Structures are given as C-alpha cells and as structure tokens.
Amino acid sequence: MQPPRPKSDPPGVPARRAALKLLDAVLRRGLALEQALDSSTQGLAPNDRGLAHAIVAEALRRLPDLDALINSATRQPLPDDAKARFALRIALVQALALGTPGHAAIATVLPLVDGGPRKLVHGVFGTLSRQGVTLPEPPTLPDPVALRWHAAWGDQLIEDAERAIAAPPPIDLTLRDPGTVPELEGESLAPGHLRLAERGAIPALDGYAEGAWWVQDLAASIPARLLGKGAGTALDLCAAPGGKTLQLAASGWDVTAVDISESRLARLRENLERTGLDAKIVAADLLAWQPAAPADAVLLDAPCSATGIFRRHPDVLHRVRPSLIAEMAALQAQLFARAADWVAPGDTLVFSTCSLEPQEGEDQLARFLAARSDYAIVPVREDELPEGITPREDGTLRLLPGMLADKGGLDGFFIARLRRDTA
Template structure:
C-alpha cells in the first residue's frame, strides 16, 4: 500500500513588477486564439485589477502579437528543434517577449524577465534559450507583417493580389483617430485634416476625454468609413430607424441631421454608451433595447439604416483579433442573419423612402451577395447610386452604384476601414 501523498504547501511567489501586465496579455491571447473571443470582449476579465496604464499596455501587447502572429511563429519555429504546439504556454510567452523586444521597444532583459514567470513549472529554460538565440542572431520582424494564410487565401480569391499587399501595409501601423462633428461649421481647435465636411482626422492621438470639444459634445469618435452610411441618408426632418445602432455614432449623425431617430439594438451594455453620447452631445433619439428578429416599429419610417451584424473583418486594423478568430462558419452564420434582418428592415420603409444597408466586412458574402439576393427577391426596391461628390475625394462608387471600401482605400491619407454600403429606395 502506497503511503498518502504529502499535501503541496508551496505557494507561488507574488508577481514582480510588470509581470501582471504580461499575464493579462497572455490571458487575452488565450481568449482570442483558443476560445475565439473578441479582444475587447475578453479585456475586462483578463485585466481585472490592473491600473488603467497597465491595462492599456496588456491590450497593446496582445494586439501587436495578433498583428504579427504568423511572423512571430515562424521566428519561434526557426529556433526550436521540435515544433511547439500552437496552444503551448511556451509559445505564448515567446510571442509576448519577442513582440515587446522587436516591435514595442522594450529592452530585451525586461521583455524576457517579465514573461518567464508565466511558465513557472514549465519550460523556462526553453523559453529563455529560444529568446536568447533569436536576439543574438539579430532577428527582425518583416515589414509589412504577413497575413494569416487562411485570410490571405480568402481575400485573394475575392479581391486579388493588390488587396493582400494593401491589407498587410494597413495592419502594420495603428489607424488614425477620426472625429465626426456635430456641426460641420464648428471645427474643434485640434491639429488635423478634414477629408470631407463634418470630419476631422487628428494628427496626434491623446486621451479622448481631454481633447478640445469633447466635454461640450462637439464631436464623437467614428472612423470616416463608418460615418458614410448615415451620410448617404443625408438631412431630413422625418422619421428614421437606426437598426443595430450601438455604440451610436450613426444615431448621433442622423439626429444631428434633423431626423426623428429611433435607435434599436439588442445589447444593453453597448446602448449605455449611446445614452452617454446622447447626453454629452445634447442630441435626441428614442433608444430601444430589442431583438430585431422579434421587434417591429409601430409604423414605417422615412429612412432606415441597417448597419448589420457581421464578421467585422473590415475593422482588422483596429481589431486584429478578427484575423484569427473569424472562420468561414462565422461568415456564413453572419450572412444568414444579415439576410433575415435586411428583409425585415425592408418592410419598415415607407414607399418612396430610403433604406441603407451596410456591413463593416471585407467578405463578399456579407455585402455584394446580400444585395444581389435582396434585389432579386424585392422588385419594389432599386439602388440609388452613390455619387462621387458624396464621398471623400479619391473614393469612387462601384458601377452598380453601391460602395465597396477595401484595405487600400485612401491609404496615402491614413486609410479607411473596410465596408460595403448600398443605398436603396422603396418604389412608391
């Protein structure tokens, strides 16, 4: 008979300076790569207890790893005799150490010393040895970064070689900060450039809440591409529905343009931000928390904006997690939901009214294919072609009058998020 095991009374040493931040980055990467969660969705749990600056650093480390994951993994594989499993903690620790040293400017000794505690009880010597080998070799990360194979194959099939080159260049640098102005004639006292009326692209980023005009509600943060669907509805005094409205930039645009807006979204937490922005800007809208597959308005509206749920691959510059967690199955699921919502929303438009359909996706299944299916089934709808003068200089609509924004759009001016937008009218 074996004697009973003695209980393990060893306690882990408390984390040293900087380690909790790297531990949070590890949790974020695990949430995205192993569990398929969005980076922002996982942040509160992973960074619990961290000070705001450390929380921001953990997010920055994880996001940079996700921007450069194929290149980091190729580098790690070049220095190991046996390939580490994709989900091995040693691989995660090396990704975090290398991206700090090679992309974020962290001194090598600090980059490795703050990740070794992440593999306590594991292959510390392996992690230390691989990192040291690569640093001594003087390795550098390629510029621009490499897209994941699955994404590159999918986008190449849809858009060709140029799209891949443009996407790799786009992910290499953080995107700019765009402001949509409540009053286009009232420019805030901030350094930047305007790419179209009512817009300002800032030269430098800072704490948003400290910028001129924030407290007064003179503007809100919104990528220029994301502002185009509401811009294509234009000014009006009638009723407008903003469907899938949160976090609310389009609602604010419609309200500022004179519409009587009803904003609908299923997410209570995201609607909280809409309420805050309405209060800050002094704009008015009715806000409804509801599932659009079950809800319907009391009466049809003059204008309906459906910015439909999607894979969000068009915002990969800001959210590089989509490059790794979005699978063809999710794209198919989102496309099916978009079709249902588009056909429901079409019933809520008055004859002669406007329907704008948009998705922040770079997948044709979530844009062009949806429009083609809809128009084939609904002969009472027709495209109202987008005009070049309604768009930033250098952006052109497609031949059918819809708008497709790809990764290279306005690249010289800082770029735009990927979007598909179609403006339709219901025949009277």
C-alpha cells in the same frame, strides 16, 4: 490557460500576466479582444491595462511572423496552444516591435511559465536575440485570411491589407456641428470630419466634454451621410455603439435607435447626453421587434464578421472562420428582409456592413434584390463622398484598405442605398 501566480509578482509582470490571459482568450477561446479585456485585466492599474492591450494587439498584428521566428528556433514545432509559444509571442513582440529592451521583455515573461517550458522560453528567446532577428515589414496576413481575400479581391488587396495592419489606424472624429471645428491638429477629409494628427487620451481632447464630436472611422460615417439632412423619421437598426445614431440626430432626423445589446446601448446613451442630441433608444431583438409605423429612412448596419475593421481589431484575423461568416450572412438576410418592410413607399433604405467578405456585402444585396422587386439601387454619387473614393458602376460602394492610404486609410465596408417603389 492560467499562468502560475506567485504570492507577489515583480514589477512589470502583472501586465504581462494579463496579456497572456488576453491572448489566450482570443486565440484559444475565440473571444473578441475588447470583449475579453475587462476580465483579463481585472485589478490592474490603467497604465498596466493599456500595456496589456497594446502587447496583445501588436502580437495579433504580427502573429504569423512571430510564430515563424519561434518555429525557426525550436527542434520540434510547439503546439499552437502551448503556454511556451504564448509566452514567447509576448516577449518577442515587446522586444522586436514595441521597443522594450530584450532583458526586460524576457524577465517579465519568465515568471508566467515554470519547469521545462520556462527553460525553453529562455533558450529560444536567447537564441533569436543572439541571431539579431527582426520582424518583416509589412506584417504577414494569416494564410486562411490571405487565401480568402485573394480569391475575392486579388493581389493588390493583400498588399494593401498588410500595409494597413502595420500600425494602429488614425483617430477620426465626426463633428456635431460641421461649422464648429475644435482646436485640434488634424485634417478634414469630408464635411463634418477631422482626422487627428496624433493619438492621445480621448476625454482630454478639446471639445470632448462639450460634446462637439465623437470618435467614428470615416468609412463608418458614410452610410448615415447617404441619407442626407433630416426629413422625417429614421430607424437606426443594430445601432450600438451609436455613431450613426448621433449623425442622424445631428442632421435633423427623428431617430429611433434599436439594438439587442443593453450594455452597448449604454455607450450611446452616454454620448447622447454628452452631445446634447436626442434619439429614442430601444433595446430589442430585431427578429421579434417591429416599429409602429413605416419610417422615412432606415439604416441597417448589419451584424457581420467585422473583418473590415481589422486595422483597429486585429483579433478578427485570427478568430473569424468561414462558419462565422456564413452564420452572419444568414442573420443579415433575415434582418435585411424585415427592415425592408419598415420603409415607407418612395423612401430610402441604406444597407451596410463593416466586412471584406462578399457573402456579407455584394452577394447579400444580389439575393435581396432578386427577392424584392419593389426595391432598386439609388446610385451613390461621387460628390457625396470624401475625395478619392469612387462608387462602383452599379452605384454601390465598396471600401477597401488601400483607399486613401496616403491619408491614413479606411476601414473596409460595403454600402448600398436603395429606394422602395411607391406602387
């Protein structure tokens, strides 16, 4: 979807033009928001790039409610991929959720459409503005997601997820040295953790340049925490962007980090250099690669649908389909089986996914244990976890959006710690 491009855009329009391209990339082409950001905002100043991202992220958080308003003001429903619908989403989310004055919201969007669609966009926006419409709080989940999660987790999860998506989540830091806390305002919810009180430019924060910390959601830090202090060699599989590698290295493990993506590993290399930590980095396909010898600890943060991180990446609510979940679950099963052979007898394997889909968590573990009698669950203890998080009866950990809601919430994760028999 290419909006018409005049010779010179009026001020404010380039950011909205980029937002239209970015929203189209996610909803029509199925790309991840972050994946499409560079190409959609090419040539923009940093402020305009940030604005385009903010507009689209907020539109994705509130898409069902934006579309309901649009549908209420049109005689015939607009196709989901109609340019006019995309333009109205961008105008309305600015006016109703981002605090942009209505006249500016529509004036910077109209140049993106022409002819009949331009008149339609102007008319629908004007009608809704005169009606004084508002967006519901909390936002509404897309129907397919709500149905899937309700079947898995029930009513409470839907309520919690809708509250969780209402605003961008807080920023969590993992400290390189838990005994050295940067001069930042925030709250510690676990050893070596700080949840910032306010959002801001990350590189400008105290301790960043010195490598005193890295950004990592509290939930994402738990899998590496369950391996404890370093006691030998550790494999971090599917390691990029590298937060868990940094944790393991800071805890004294001799770490080898493996990931298929060279570009994502570049970020890990940068963070290793910034923090002064050490790890061996391997760019390889885990379905073809194998270590020279078994490791004392293996962490498999398996590729998944990533629906558990919908607070930070609302695009997953709209582009993840059952077919992708099934595809990821099949890949996980292959990786799980291979990783299990790389653990030394008597040692530990941690399996985790940032997914709210049972197929990528509980069901995956059940299939693995049925096939591998040499593995058993090592129950996670409550004293290993942030206060307010409790392991399940079987010793695994299921993190859901409602947990620690009064502290800013958590991403969704499934985590299991396993030990291989010595026999």
